[in-house]
Amino acid sequence: MARHSKIHVGLEIGTSKTCIVVGEVRPDTAVKILGIGTTKTAGVRKGEIYDFPQARACLKDALVKAEDASDVEIGSVYLAVTGAHIQGLNSRGTFRLPEGQSIVAPEHVEEARTIARDIHIPPDHVHLHPIIRNYLLDELEHKTSPAGLYGKTVEADFHIVHGIGARIQNSIRLVRETPLEVDDIVFSPIATAQMALDHEQRERGALVIDIGGGTTDYALYLDGAIAASGCIPVGGDHVTNDIHLVTGLPFSKSEKLKIMEGDASADPSRSVGMAKLVDDRGFAEVEVRRSILNEIIRQRLEETLRLVLQRLPEDSVKSIGAGIFLTGGTSLMRGFSELAYDIFGRDIYRPEPPEISGVQASFKDPQYATAIGLIRYAQILETERAAPPGLFGKVSRLFWPFGK
Amino acid sequence: MIPYHRTPQPTLPSSAVKIIGLGGAGVNMLERVALDGTEGAELLALNTDVRTLSACVAGEKIQLGRDLTKGLGAGGDPELGHQAMLEAETEIRDALRGRRIVFICVGLGGGTGSGAAPVITRIAREEGAFVVVFATMPFAFEGRRRREQAETTLNELAVLANALVTFDNNRMGELVLAKQGIHEAFAAADHMVCESIKAVIRLVVRPGLINIGLDDLMSALRTNRSRCLFGSGIAKGKDRAASALRNALASPLLDQGALLKAAQTVLVHLCGGEDLTLYEVELLMQRLQKFVPESAHVLFGAVVDPAMGDSLSVTLISALPEDSLAASPRATSSTAETPLADSASSAAAPPPLLPTPAPEAAPPRDVSLDALPAAPAPSKPRRTPAAETGIPSLFDGGDAPAEPATAATPDPAETAQPAARDSAVSAAASAPIEDPLPEDKPYVFKPIARSSIPSKAIWGRSPSPDADSASDPDADPTPAPQPDPFSAGLDDEAEAPKLKLGVKSQVPQNELSFDSTPRGRFEGQSPNVVDGEDLDLPPFLRKKK
Numbered sequence: 001m002a003r004h005s006k007i008h009v010g011l012e013i014g015t016s017k018t019c020i021v022v023g024e025v026r027p028d029t030a031v032k033i034l035g036i037g038t039t040k041t042a043g044v045r046k047g048e049i050y051d052f053p054q055a056r057a058c059l060k061d062a063l064v065k066a067e068d069a070s071d072v073e074i075g076s077v078y079l080a081v082t083g084a085h086i087q088g089l090n091s092r093g094t095f096r097l098p099e100g101q102s103i104v105a106p107e108h109v110e111e112a113r114t115i116a117r118d119i120h121i122p123p124d125h126v127h128l129h130p131i132i133r134n135y136l137l138d139e140l141e142h143k144t145s146p147a148g149l150y151g152k153t154v155e156a157d158f159h160i161v162h163g164i165g166a167r168i169q170n171s172i173r174l175v176r177e178t179p180l181e182v183d184d185i186v187f188s189p190i191a192t193a194q195m196a197l198d199h200e201q202r203e204r205g206a207l208v209i210d211i212g213g214g215t216t217d218y219a220l221y222l223d224g225a226i227a228a229s230g231c232i233p234v235g236g237d238h239v240t241n242d243i244h245l246v247t248g249l250p251f252s253k254s255e256k257l258k259i260m261e262g263d264a265s266a267d268p269s270r271s272v273g274m275a276k277l278v279d280d281r282g283f284a285e286v287e288v289r290r291s292i293l294n295e296i297i298r299q300r301l302e303e304t305l306r307l308v309l310q311r312l313p314e315d316s317v318k319s320i321g322a323g324i325f326l327t328g329g330t331s332l333m334r335g336f337s338e339l340a341y342d343i344f345g346r347d348i349y350r351p352e353p354p355e356i357s358g359v360q361a362s363f364k365d366p367q368y369a370t371a372i373g374l375i376r377y378a379q380i381l382e383t384e385r386a387a388p389p390g391l392f393g394k395v396s397r398l399f400w401p402f403g404k
Numbered sequence: 405m406i407p408y409h410r411t412p413q414p415t416l417p418s419s420a421v422k423i424i425g426l427g428g429a430g431v432n433m434l435e436r437v438a439l440d441g442t443e444g445a446e447l448l449a450l451n452t453d454v455r456t457l458s459a460c461v462a463g464e465k466i467q468l469g470r471d472l473t474k475g476l477g478a479g480g481d482p483e484l485g486h487q488a489m490l491e492a493e494t495e496i497r498d499a500l501r502g503r504r505i506v507f508i509c510v511g512l513g514g515g516t517g518s519g520a521a522p523v524i525t526r527i528a529r530e531e532g533a534f535v536v537v538f539a540t541m542p543f544a545f546e547g548r549r550r551r552e553q554a555e556t557t558l559n560e561l562a563v564l565a566n567a568l569v570t571f572d573n574n575r576m577g578e579l580v581l582a583k584q585g586i587h588e589a590f591a592a593a594d595h596m597v598c599e600s601i602k603a604v605i606r607l608v609v610r611p612g613l614i615n616i617g618l619d620d621l622m623s624a625l626r627t628n629r630s631r632c633l634f635g636s637g638i639a640k641g642k643d644r645a646a647s648a649l650r651n652a653l654a655s656p657l658l659d660q661g662a663l664l665k666a667a668q669t670v671l672v673h674l675c676g677g678e679d680l681t682l683y684e685v686e687l688l689m690q691r692l693q694k695f696v697p698e699s700a701h702v703l704f705g706a707v708v709d710p711a712m713g714d715s716l717s718v719t720l721i722s723a724l725p726e727d728s729l730a731a732s733p734r735a736t737s738s739t740a741e742t743p744l745a746d747s748a749s750s751a752a753a754p755p756p757l758l759p760t761p762a763p764e765a766a767p768p769r770d771v772s773l774d775a776l777p778a779a780p781a782p783s784k785p786r787r788t789p790a791a792e793t794g795i796p797s798l799f800d801g802g803d804a805p806a807e808p809a810t811a812a813t814p815d816p817a818e819t820a821q822p823a824a825r826d827s828a829v830s831a832a833a834s835a836p837i838e839d840p841l842p843e844d845k846p847y848v849f850k851p852i853a854r855s856s857i858p859s860k861a862i863w864g865r866s867p868s869p870d871a872d873s874a875s876d877p878d879a880d881p882t883p884a885p886q887p888d889p890f891s892a893g894l895d896d897e898a899e900a901p902k903l904k905l906g907v908k909s910q911v912p913q914n915e916l917s918f919d920s921t922p923r924g925r926f927e928g929q930s931p932n933v934v935d936g937e938d939l940d941l942p943p944f945l946r947k948k949k
Contacts, residue, residue, distance in 0.1 A: 045926070051699035084932070129894065179612075233932055234939050241924040242942035268643055272683045291687060340808060 006382060007034070010374025011077040012188065013055060013173065015044050015214025016236060016329060018062040019368060020077070022070035022377035025382070031375055036368060037066025044253075046233040047082040047188075047215040049165060052174060059178055064166070076181035078374040081171050082188040082215050086128065086163035088229035091119045093156045095198075104137065104154055106147040112156040119160060126165035129165030130189050131223035133157040143224070160225045161187045186377050188370050189217035189229050194380065195373035196325045196351035197221060204321030207344070208351070209308060210370060211301075212328040213237050218308050222319055228312050234304045236330035242296045253277060253286050258336075261290065262297045265335025266342070270294065298339065301330070305343045327369035420504035421445040421605060422533075425865025426520055427485070428453065428477070429511020429540060431460050436594035437509070437601055437762035438462060448499055450514045450524070450732075453477040464499060468492050468520060482553050485519025496527055505608060506533040507601055508565070512540030522560040529564060536604060537565040538597050543573045548636050567621065569634060571597060596655075603636045603719040606707065607673050616673055616705030624703055624721045626669035633664065633722040640715035645688040648718045653695065655720075667722040669701040675719075677712040688718065773948055 010021045018041045022034040039061040043051030067074055093116025095108055137146040138154035146154060172182050192210045202221040210217045214235045220228040239262070243254035256338045261275035265356075271291040279285040309317065324346050326336065337348040350366065423445050425434025431449050438447055439462045449462035454475035457465050467475070469488025478485040489496075500506060504529040510517045521537070528535045539558060542550045561568050573593065607616055637651025664670060672692060674685060685706060696702060926932070926940040933939070937946060 002516055046932070188413070232934075232939075237925060238940070238942075241926060241940070244924045245922060245942050246944050268645065268683065268687055291683075291690065296942060296944040299947060303939075303943045388663070 006379075007072055008375045008378035008382070009072075009074050009077040009185075010191070010371040010378065011059075011062075011180075012080040012191075012371045012374065013044060013049065013059065013171065013174070014212055015047055015235060016212065017041050017367065018055075018058045019371045020062045020066035021368060021371035021375055022066055022072050022074065023372070023378075025375070025379045029379065029383070031320055031379060033372065033375070034072060035068070035070025036371070037062045037064070037069055038368075039065065043215075045214055045237075046084060046235070047231065048084075048213075049174060050172060051264075051380070052170075052193060056174055056177060057176065063178060063180070065196070074180065076183045077175060078183050078191075078277075078378045079162070079171065079175055079185045080188040080191045080370050081128070082217050082231050082375055083163065084215070084233035084399050085167060086161060086187055086230055086231050088159055088187070088219075088226070089119070090133070090227070091116050091158050091160055093117070093158065095154045097152055097154065102150050102152075104146050104149050104151050107144070108154050109145050109147050109156070111137070112154045113158070114154045115156040116162065120164045121160075122164075122174075122175065124164050124166065125162045126168065128161040128163055128168065128185065129159075129190065131159045131161070131190075131226055132160050133227070141394045142170070157225075159229065161190070161229060161392070163187075183378065184381065186374060187229060188215075189216075189219035189231070191373035191377050192217065192327055192370045193219045193221065193226075193356050193373065194376035195369050196327055197322075199224070201322040205319050207312070207317075207320055207324045207346075208324040208325050209305070209306065209324065209331070209340070210328040211235060211326070211330040212370075213330070216304050216308060216328075216330075218311075220312055220316060220320075222316060227316060229309055232304060232307050232311075234307070235328075236333075238304075239297055239300050239330065239333075242300050243293065246292065246296050249286060249288070257286065257288060257293060258297065261288075261293060263290075263328055263334040264295045264298045264301045265338040266294070266298050267335065267338070270335065294335075296356075297333065298335075301333065301336065301339055302343065305340060309343060311342075317344055317346065320344075320346050323349050325349050325351045327351055327366040329367045331366055333399060420480045421507070422448055422500060422503045422505070422668040423507045423601060424450060424509065424524065424528075425460070425462065425522060426450045426508055426510040427514055427517030429514070430458055430509045430517060431456055431462070432590070433509040433538070433540075433594050433597045434458060434462050436591075436598040438770050440595075440598050440602065441829075444654070449838055449875055450489075450492075450496070450516075450520070451477075452485065466492055466495050466499065468516065477521060480550070481515045482519035482557070485514075485516040485708045486523060487519075488516065489520035489523040493523070493527060496524060497531060500528050500531045500533060503528070503531065503533045506535050507604070507944070508535060508537045509597060509601070510537065511540045511542075512552075512557050513546060513550035518553045518557040521557055522564055525561060529566075536569065537561050537566045538571070538601060540571045540573055540593065541596065559849070569600060576674050599636045600634055603634075603673070603717070604721075607671075607705065607711075607719065607721075608716075614704060614706045614926050616671065616703060620671055620703040621706065621721065623701075624669050624723065633720070633724055635669065635720040636717065636914040638715055638717040644714075644716045645684040645689060648716045649688050652718045652720050664700075664722060665697060666724055667696065667700055669703065669722060671703040671719075671721040672705070673719040673721075674704075674706040674716065675709050675712055676706075676716040678708055678710055679714060679716050680706070680716060684716065692720075854939075 002231065004027060006025045008025060009018075010023070012019045017038050020037045022036070024032045024034050026032065039058050041055065041058045043049060043054030043058070045337055047401050049055045058376075063074060066072075069085055093112045094113065095112035095115060095307075097108055101108075113130075113132065117127070121127070134157050135144070135146050136153075136157065137143040137149055137151040138153055142149075159288060168185065172185065175182050189208060189210055195207050195266070195401045196208045203224045205220075205222045207221075208219045212235050214233065214237050216234055218230060218232075219226060234332065236258070239258055240255045243249065243258055247254070249257065257275060257390040260277065263270045269292045272289055274287045274292045275293050276284040277286040324340060324344050326340060326348060327350070330336070331350070337350075340348045415609045423432040423437055424435060424793040425429075425447070428451065431451050434447055434449055445636055446464065447462040448466065449457055449460040450466050451457045451460075452473045452475075454467050457467055458641050469478070469484070472488050472491055472943075473479075473484060478488060508521065508524060508528070510521045512521070521539070525535050525537060539561060541554050541558070544551070545677075558568075558570065571593065604621070607621060635652040635655030637648045637654065639645075639648035639651055641647075670692075672689070674680070674688065676684070689702075689704070692702075715840050923940050
């Protein structure tokens with residue numbers, strides 16, 4: 001267990017912004033945000049980099065800002081990746097103990113895990129996370145490894161996140177060129193969930209939806225373990241693009257209109273009249289019917305949320321006890337909670353980062369949820385790696401349900 | 405020929421409106437109207453069967469055929485119903501005197517309904533009323549005979565009434581679930597009729613903020629030999645505008661609004677409580693725009709009625725020309741082929757009313773009297789006897805359905821007829837929109853679990869090339885003969901090339917072309933396709949299609 005503070009850095013190269021969060025993990029496991037460096041991203045679409053020089057420039061800019069703000073020299077980062085190619089799926093590995101052995105040995109468990117991880121993924125895909133959900137020993141669920149217990153069959157339930165190796169490697173390469181070291185790569189919604197959900201919420205079942213600029217990432221937790229995760233390549237950019245396509249306004253105006261005037265709640269009373277943008281001199285330069293504007297936004301976001309709903313395991317929404325946690329920049333859209341409630345019929349929350357001190361104004365913003373989540377992820381990973389077995393190891397499992 | 409004038413529209417005294425239930429089915433409908441509450445209209449029940457009459461809640465009742473049937477029903481014999489009606493003619497004339505609008509609810513196919521409806525329509529017209537007939541067609545399982553009786557009467561009514569709204573009982577299956585009780589099915593049917601009546605009453609009786617009168621109603625139904633599209637929806641609460649419209653479009657007569665695509669004139673009437681807001685109206689009209697072609701003439705009316713409370717009702721009325729429902733690639737062959745089909749079918753089948761496509765019959769649209777000289781065109785005569793005998797009586801000379809060609813040539817004497825005559829002739833002249841080519845009938849609704857019966861397809865389009873049904877395209881049209889013969893003949897010319905409009909199954913699937921659609925920021929990227937939809941295109945545009 002670390003006796004001194006440790007500094008972690010989270011990096012998210014998002015579609016709309018590149019964000020570096022520097023966090024200090026105190027010996028008492030409290031997290032303090034030292035500084036945040038963000039810059040608008042160029043060269044990224046739908047969560048994937050398509051213009052490296054531009055993205056690199058943005059990353060450097062964010063890095064300088066973060067170092068300035070936190071007064072820390074950043075050497076390595078935890079990197080959040082996303083993109084439509086990344087998907088999560090559940091797999092179960094079953095291992096039957098050899099005849100004559102009735103006590104589960106660690107190697108038996110390992111065998112079950114290997115079998116579970118050995119799933120068929122497309123040849124160009126790589127594993128991002130094999131996350132252990134739980135173990136089963138003769139159909140009985142175990143949170144921890146059943147090594148040492150009596151039983152016949154060991155099963156390991158994994159949630160496996162995989163994506164196209166080349167694209168993930170390119171993201172890593174971009175960071176390495178900066179130059180920064182990459183401590184680990186994390187699938188964005190999983191990082192977000194670290195920040196958004198506490199242990200109890202995961203136990204009761206919760207869905208985190210991080211709807212950002214280019215992608216909508218989601219992670220579903222049921223019974224304390226991750227049950228589904230994925231990415232839909234639709235985000236706030238699409239809303240802007242829709243406004244642009246339907247109304248013919250330029251992107252900058254569409255974006256402004258979306259932020260200043262948009263509403264997704266489908267409440268007709270919020271769709272009265274015209275939405276205006278005024279220029280510097282106070283003249284209206286853009287006018288759009290609110291009803292059209294809101295309908296464009298509503299339809300896009302509704303479709304996106306429905307896609308999320310579709311991809312969740314059947315009936316899993318019913319087992320969501322804690323509620324649905326919305327983060328990401330686009331979740332700031334007016335009326336988005338109402339819309340989400342219409343579709344999922346569950347309580348809708350905006351996650352509040354717990355036990356984190358620092359610049360309040362920064363991390364309250366859901367735009368930073370993923371990057372802050374990375375700090376949390378790093379913290380958990382760190383304690384997991386460093387922790388000697390014992391009391392703390394058990395405690396840390398509360399925060400780190402992924403296994404080793 | 406329409407006995408009304410534009411000016412005194414706004415307020416119509418309640419005594420000016422009369423709703424008549426004729427025959428057993430008609431009385432049932434009338435009861436439903438009475439139970440649902442009528443705003444400002446007198447109810448009159450007419451029946452031969454004194455038992456059902458006495459049980460009726462209507463304010464006024466007249467027994468038909470007091471001496472003829474002696475309190476019993478007409479026994480399914482239209483002739484008897486006809487005679488019974490004539491017996492009570494003076495009584496009815498008194499009851500209808502001075503009424504501005506008369507609604508007649510009748511179930512066709514039976515004795516009293518089929519036999520008496522044309523007579524009472526004529527009487528009402530002669531008394532100077534605007535007559536709207538709501539007729540239900542019999543179920544397919546009731547047999548061909550009844551169907552034919554109903555169609556015969558319907559053809560007469562199309563000529564006699566100012567407006568004719570037809571409901572096909574076969575479509576009632578769409579109003580209720582198959583496993584629901586039969587009483588519910590009938591109740592739903594009656595309810596539908598009742599809603600229509602009430603909506604029309606609301607339309608013409610209430611002084612509106614934006615008024616809609618009979619003139620608008622007439623022009624909405626102007627399309628000649630048309631099928632009435634009618635939908636009425638009511639909703640309350642949040643988003644009531646949208647849900648009211650949804651309810652209106654859910655009417656089985658509208659086919660989820662798909663049929664409106666072909667409409668040329670659409671009448672939209674809104675009635676709301678005092679809290680009706682302009683933006684709701686705007687919202688609703690905007691939604692409606694998606695269903696109505698841009699070129700359509702939208703007649704809009706709005707009324708604030710405190711009695712509506714916090715609910716909002718929407719009524720959509722329109723008419724589709726019959727042939728726009730059938731793909732009619734008959735542009736060239738029509739003249740040549742149709743007479744053939746006609747003679748074949750007239751030889752084979754009793755129905756006397758064969759509307760024949762006679763493009764030459766179009767000219768008489770100017771003055772109704774012109775129609776007569778034009779009438780002797782070879783294809784015309786078959787229609788004429790119906791129109792002709794329809795006025796005095798179809799059943800005068802005995803079994804009408806058995807005499808298809810009583811008058812092979814039009815009787816010049818018929819010019820002597822009064823006002824109602826005009827519409828008769830003009831309708832007759834312009835009736836020929838039907839195309840009797842059986843293979844031209846792709847528009848076939850599923851016969852509701854009755855496919856074994858050689859039923860006439862709903863809307864009168866028979867799936868089978870059986871000569872009889874082919875010659876009876878009136879199975880369930882809602883023809884609205886119009887007062888002015890101007891647009892009369894034009895329609896079939898205009899409509900003929902219009903293929904497959906509004907027919908759900910015929911609308912070509914819109915394909916998303918990845919190349920032609922602008923995709924803004926995501927231009928040139930690999931399409932982001934999920935479930936066949938390109939996510940990069942605005943759902944707003946995708947869903948609209």
